[in-house]
Amino acid sequence: MIISSLGQGLLWAPLAIGVFITFRILDIPDLTTEGSFPFGAAIAVSLMLKGQSAIVASLAGFLAGCVAGLITGILDTKLKIPSLLAGILTMTGLYSINMHIMGKSNVPLLNQKVLTEYLPEGWSLEVQTIVLGLLITVIVVGLLYMMFKTRLGLSLMATGNNKDMSAANGINTDGMIIFGYAISNGFIALSGALVAQSNGYADIGMGIGTIVIGLASVLVGEIFLRGHGILTRLIAMVVGAIIYRLLLTVAMSLGFPADDLKILSAIILIIVICVPIIQNRIRTKRQLKKYLEQMEEQDDESITSAASTEGILSRD
Numbered sequence: 001m002i003i004s005s006l007g008q009g010l011l012w013a014p015l016a017i018g019v020f021i022t023f024r025i026l027d028i029p030d031l032t033t034e035g036s037f038p039f040g041a042a043i044a045v046s047l048m049l050k051g052q053s054a055i056v057a058s059l060a061g062f063l064a065g066c067v068a069g070l071i072t073g074i075l076d077t078k079l080k081i082p083s084l085l086a087g088i089l090t091m092t093g094l095y096s097i098n099m100h101i102m103g104k105s106n107v108p109l110l111n112q113k114v115l116t117e118y119l120p121e122g123w124s125l126e127v128q129t130i131v132l133g134l135l136i137t138v139i140v141v142g143l144l145y146m147m148f149k150t151r152l153g154l155s156l157m158a159t160g161n162n163k164d165m166s167a168a169n170g171i172n173t174d175g176m177i178i179f180g181y182a183i184s185n186g187f188i189a190l191s192g193a194l195v196a197q198s199n200g201y202a203d204i205g206m207g208i209g210t211i212v213i214g215l216a217s218v219l220v221g222e223i224f225l226r227g228h229g230i231l232t233r234l235i236a237m238v239v240g241a242i243i244y245r246l247l248l249t250v251a252m253s254l255g256f257p258a259d260d261l262k263i264l265s266a267i268i269l270i271i272v273i274c275v276p277i278i279q280n281r282i283r284t285k286r287q288l289k290k291y292l293e294q295m296e297e298q299d300d301e302s303i304t305s306a307a308s309t310e311g312i313l314s315r316d
Contacts, residue, residue: 003126005249009242010133011194012213014140016221016237018065018187019214024233026160026180028076031087033188033214035094036068038207040189041196042101048112048197058115058193065189066182068094073178091207098204105204114197129198136194140187141234148230156180157230188214209262212269217241219272244268 015037022030040061047057068090075086099105116128123131147153158166159176167173188210196202221240227233251264 001249001253002246003130005246006242007126007129007133008198008249009245010130010137010238011198012191012217012245013133013137013238013241014187014194015191015210015214016217016241017140017144017234018184018191019211020218020233020237021180021184021187023215023218024160025157026177028083028177028180029087030069030072030181030184031084031211032068032072032090032094032181032185033087033211034207034209035091035098036065036185036189036207037192037210038098038202038204039068039094040065040192041202041206042098042107042204043189044193045107045109045196045202046101048109048114049107054113054115054118054197058190058197061193062186062190065192066186068189069181069183069185070178072185073181076181077174077177095204102202102204106201107203108201109197115194116197133194136190137238140190141231141238144234145231152179209265212262212265213244216265216269216272217244219269219276220244220247223272223275 015033019030019033022028043064044054044057044061047060048054052060071093072083072086072090075081075089076083079086081089116125116132119128119131144153148157155166155171156176156179158169159171159173160180163173166176192206195206217240218237219240220243221236221238222233223240224243225232225236225239227236247268248261248264252261256264
């Protein structure tokens with residue numbers, strides 16, 4: 001169970017990282033996710049069926065996701081459409097595009113060589129999936145870590161923290177937001193391409209609920225691995241994706257049918273949202289209780305001191 005969750009979690013990790021970029025770095029709720037995820041899968045599977053290698057097909061899926069994010073970014077920044085609506089518009093348009101690319105709602109991979117088959121044949125499928133996912137995750141996290149140390153990455157984070165102040169300091173905030181949308185959906189589409197190869201097919205409905213999966217992975221990762229450094233935060237997204245898949249695997253092992261995965265995802269998201277809120281309330285109550293106890297102690301000391309002073313004056 002753990003090995004299976006580890007492999008699948010690593011394949012879903014780029015999705016969590018992509019959602020993290022828009023949701024945490026840019027502070028934007030981007031619903032393009034539910035369109036770009038199957039978009040990457042559709043591009044990758046279609047190219048593989050036409051004879052392209054899995055490596056080229058996966059990279060094409062990533063670039064296709066970047067284009068989808070680019071469109072959402074332009075709708076948001078240039079046409080001044082609210083980010084939530086811009087994502088919905090792109091997601092809706094991608095549904096028809098995905099249908100045209102695949103030709104039907106479900107396209108299976110037949111005898112095409114997927115990425116795991118580039119690894120030694122003696123390894124089991126679970127080991128191949130883990131190694132492949134780990135390799136891609138290390139590359140993605142490493143590239144993003146280096147990017148966030150550059151002027152481009154710092155400008156992106158500054159734009160998310162304070163758009164007005166960033167613009168006042170000469171940063172092209174619209175360009176940064178478009179760039180953030182693009183790389184975010186690029187990684188989400190890459191995850192779709194990887195999951196499609198792992199499943200052996202691309203489906204028009206495989207993007208439904210992916211925004212919930214991404215948000216749940218982000219929040220779970222932040223609960224289990226906290227830190228302010230960008231590398232720690234990126235690793236937390238990977239950890240969150242793995243733990244999330246483990247939670248789903250445990251739920252299915254307890255007898256939950258596969259049709260209930262979406263509602264389980266929603267329940268997990270609700271729990272991970274409520275846990276920090278409850279923790280903050282408990283922490284606040286403890287701090288308030290401690291403060292009141294200190295105030296009572298100070299009042300008792302003041303009364304005792306006043307009584308002692310009064311006694312001394314009476315004797316005099």
